Amino acid sequence: MRRLNLFAAASALFVSVSALVAQSPSFAPDGTFAGSSLSGWQQVGSAQWSASNGEITGTGTGLLIFNKPAQDSAVYLQFRCEGECNAGIVMRTTKGASGVSGDLLSIRPQELAGYHATFDESGKLAEHTQLRLAGGQIRFAPPPPAAGAPARRFTPPEPLPMPAGAMAPLQRPVHGLRNGEWNDLEVLLDADILRAFFNDGGDAVSVATENMNGYGPFALYVGGGTVHFRAIAYKDIAVKTQPKEQVSPNFHMQRINEFYYGWSAAAADFNHDGKLDIVSGPFIYFGPDFTQSREIYPAQIVNASTNYSMEDWVQHAADFTGDGWPDVVTTSHADGGKTGAVLYVNPKGESRRWEKLTVVAPIDSEETVLADVDKDGKPELVYMGGGYMCYAKPDPSNPTGKWVVHKVSEHGPWPAHGVGAGDVNGDGRIDVVGAYGWWEQPAQNDADTKWIYHPAPFGKWGRTSAGGAKIGVYDINGDGLPDVVTSMQAHGWGISWFEQKKSASGEITFIPHEVMGHLPSESAGGVVFTEPHASTIADVDGDGIPDFVVAKRYWSHLDDFYDPDPYGPPVLYVYRTVRDKKSPGGARFEPELVHNLSGGGSDVLAVDLKGDGNIDLVTSTRSGTYIFWGTRKQKKTGSQ
Incomplete structure (x- = not known):
């Protein structure tokens, strides 16, 4: 700095x-x-x-x-x-x-x-x-307002x-x-x-x-x-500086679109040719080279300086209709949450735009995640809406109709940032995680049962509300207990991991460990950036331990100084999980800069697009949609 x-x-x-x-x-x-x-x-x-x-x-x-x-x-x-x-x-x-x-x-x-x-x-x-x-x-x-107004x-x-x-x-x-x-x-x-x-x-x-x-x-x-x-x-602040472009030697960059259509991407074999494709905003990009695309809804470039993409805040792909063809769901917190979750039904190879159906509303969280919450073999949508932490799933009797919503929390101040799903207490059931803590799935999960709330500070208030992006749940330090890692403020600073401790009686508490603070001296590798608005969990280095992938959203909101350091370099990092008994909590995170001029939107897609064993990263940002092809030659060990 x-x-x-x-x-x-x-x-x-x-x-x-x-x-x-x-x-x-x-x-x-x-x-x-x-x-x-x-x-x-x-x-x-x-x-x-x-x-x-x-x-x-x-x-x-x-x-x-x-x-x-x-x-x-x-x-x-x-x-x-x-x-x-x-x-x-x-x-x-x-x-x-x-x-x-x-x-x-x-x-x-x-x-x-x-x-x-x-x-x-x-x-x-x-x-x-x-x-x-x-x-x-x-x-x-x-x-100025009119006189008297x-x-x-x-x-x-x-x-x-x-x-x-x-x-x-x-x-x-x-x-x-x-x-x-x-x-x-x-x-x-x-x-x-x-x-x-x-x-x-x-x-x-x-x-x-x-x-x-x-x-x-x-x-x-x-x-x-x-x-x-x-x-x-x-x-x-009238002087802006663009650094020299850097791409990690462990990745090769491919920019598949140069415009702002949305903040997310997902992958599936949409045309049944045996190759993974990417959906980002209104376009399907066809694998394996991703040079051909086709819109699934009418595409219109957004002026990123003064406007938001109102549809694609987070995008998911799965066979939501049960017909054997992967569909697309976009979620958006736009229009006071009324935009909600929109299902785009795959036309099964027909060269046309996809049928559009609103299946969940409201959705008030900027982040949503897919997880098989009820262990039925199909993914559910986890989100916050109307003041409740929820998950929703298609109605099997009407797969293109309104989805069935399960409110797992009481009505509360659950913020728009920070959503995750994972087995926090090790009982084999998927719990829901947010910036204000986690909700324990009961053994008997029915539509009327509220889950047990466990307060925990998985976020931090700043200039705007607390919470980051996708919250990760996995055993970070190798002690057999699931831990939590997250960015702390999507529109501020901070990354932390939370070491789980379980008492003899089974009570769960968490010890926070800062990964990135305000200052280089507080931060792993001396790395500091604001607006860590996009994140995911994936074993990027192939050592068998998940890593934390996180990116800065350029401007964060719009082209102004409403947010801290909005014009700082839009970086994408992999924080490699290293189990180290000498580090606080028995683990540390080592940052690797993937790219310094793209950043992220609302999430990062981590997927092996080519089937070569390397994790590839896909981001959709104000400057377009990017693939970072993993090119690691040797796998490292994640323990020391």
């Missing part, structure tokens, strides 16, 4: 990213302040400013302006107020006859807000106009309450100011939207500046009392 120090000409007191303390910004900074001198800063007003070992302290009233101007920029810092807080960050500062003007993020106990502000020569706030609400999943502020911005819904008597295993972060304590703050001004994120929570401030053409440096502001600032990092 090291970057060239672009502050060098402006201030020798900014050093490389490696000097960051405690927490870190979501962006890779151009530099971070680590000095004991204010050379390179300009003081305005009567405040007393000092610097020591990277910490800047301001007392009184005034501004401290950094001398590197920019138009679109991001600032990260930690701050602590002595007494009542009256502070701020001013972006795009300019000097004029009336003083210093800019866009102010105001930090006060009862107010976190944005203003266009002017400060007089004494550093006092002379004029300020509150900026209207804007933001959410957009880059440019919408036009309320200003609005996108606000994610509040989570549902926990079921009666159940304790929440995850706590939502406090988004606002922690008075008297150190606070993390990230401010981004891009185009005409100013966003501020406090303490790794949601966007506490998101406002329209009404001006895309402003230009100037950022400034620290104190309005009275004493305020301490540290870990100050800065980036010119």
